[in-house]
Amino acid sequence: MVDDPDAELIKAVAAGEPGAMQALVARKLPRFLALAVRMLGDRAEAEDVAQETFLRIWRHAGRFRAREARFDSWAHRIALNLCYDRLRRRREEPMAEPPEQADPAPLPDADEEGEARQVERALQALAPRQREAIVLVYYQDMTNRQAADLMGLSVEALESLLSRGRRALAARLKGECDDA
Structure with missing residues (x-):
């Protein structure tokens, strides 16, 4: 049995208990958002990844097996997979046209x-x-x-x-x- 501080909360999410998902988002959003920002380098994309992560957690909460893994490990894997999907799409999307001139913004x-x-x-x-x-x-x-x-x-x-x-x-x- 894996000792998991989130086990009861994810069970409540799976059972559809009112407020459980809101409590989970409040507890985990900063970590998932920080992970996605650092992996993607783009806050807007990171917010999309965090939102999709919670959507998948909500949809699949009943499939989570607390005996096999900690919730954090399971949820981080979801977030990382979504980040890698976006990074792959970036490589596949050709740039429409290169910029005509260098970015005029001053160096930091x-x-x-x-x-x-x-x-x-x-x-x-x-x-x-x-x-x-x-x-x-x-x-x-x-x-x-x-x-x-x-x-x-x-x-x-x-x-x-x-x-x-x-x-x-x-x-x-x-x-x-x-x-x-």
């Missing part, structure tokens, strides 16, 4: 907001599995074991992804700082 300053944007751009440039590993461990506060289980990897494979991702992030950020 070295202030905290500018640094946060640099980190987000660098995160978006990572290979998707590296980004997923970094987001789960560093932004979603999962343990290496939890993230590895969610990604279907061994802890060693996850740690390898994290190591490569950190190196790629550092190189990318160093390159942006050198360009500034």
